[in-house]
Amino acid sequence: MAGGKERVLRRRIGSVQNTKKITRAMELIAATRVVKAQQRARAAKPYAKQITAVIENLAAGGAEVDHPLLRQADKVERVGVVVISSDRGLAGPYNSAVIRAAERQVQNARSEGADYSLIVIGKKARDYFAFRNYTVDSYTDGISDNPTYEDARRVADTVASMFTDGRVDRVELVYTEFISIGSQKVTTRRFLPLESTETIAAEGGGEIGVSGSFEFEPSPEAVLAALLPRYVEARLFGALLESAASEHANRQRAMKAATDNAEELITKLSREMNRARQDAITTEIMEIVSGAEALGSDDKSDSQNDIEEPVAAGVEA
């Protein structure tokens, strides 16, 4: 009876406190990781920019070649969907949002009468699609947390060879764009075929060179042929880095919310527990008082004062 409810509540508070410690630690880890991931994403920008600049200058120099990565299919029979998710959960809506966008791409492909081909990065998306009986054609894990260029190159090569072999006629890239710590957005981009060099150049972002006569070695075509695969890799690498930063930012936010909730729950439960304890004390006192009264009715009346005074003190405390 006495203290039963109190003990239960005390145990619950203890468990919520432990959970809070964990979510708090995860929040702090995610906070440091997001900064690092952000720096890496920023450090990767110059390369992507420069590659774009070179393509721009090539376009200005009039190099337009028939490269397999530029192949425009007359009829799209199979759409490749590259989806970048994370290996671990507890990142709020991060995974579900990007997976939903990828599933929409698959449905789009189907409604166009085309087949689909899923290229999945991260355990979460694999689990989702495997559970729903989608065919996953390529799966990579262990890279989304902290992607290296080597990882990006491996996946990009897989995708590029699928495209050049004609196994897919179009590839969409679904990832989470990192806008700022407070804002990330699921984005779908056309990955392959690459737009013609003119379009890449027009989208720009690179430094405009001195327009006009460039010298090329060995030849504009050879440069472009060597350059385009690198461009594909750099784009995927950029998307991977942004996704990693977004994952950590989302996790940080989710864990902060969890920590705040735990705090609130602890306050609420402690109040409840205090009330239960107070109730138990009051009940106990009432029992003593009534017991004493029962005895005191036979006894002398001054003995009642001895008992009642400490009782009053106890209730106030």
Place this chain on the structure above:
Amino acid sequence: MTFQVELVSPEAISYSGEAEMVIARTLEGGDIAFQPGHVPFIGVLAVWSVDVIRPDGNRDTIAVHQGFVQVVGTRVSVLSDVSESSADIDVERARVAKGNAEAALATDRDDTESAGALARAELRLRVAGAEA
């Protein structure tokens, strides 16, 4: 007059500084040296070193495992997946890699992967100033 030289890898800008002259080796084209005022140039680099001659006359040698070089005005950018300065090179590892590649080539002459590995290992050893 000097150049602004940048070595850009996908992960970071790995080298940046002033230079009087930059020497690189392009695919098929052989060695080429750039000085300020060079005509705009884009080239594919071979597995070879890029030498940067600084204004004070010192020379930085960097191993570049393929990539591109772009010269525009007073800027030289070298884009490469892998570039290493002599301080970054693990001589022992390069020696071992060279031995392995040579052994693989001895059994299979057309092993292009091993040929590439051999070229990279030899370049590393040369840049690090260690003879095999």
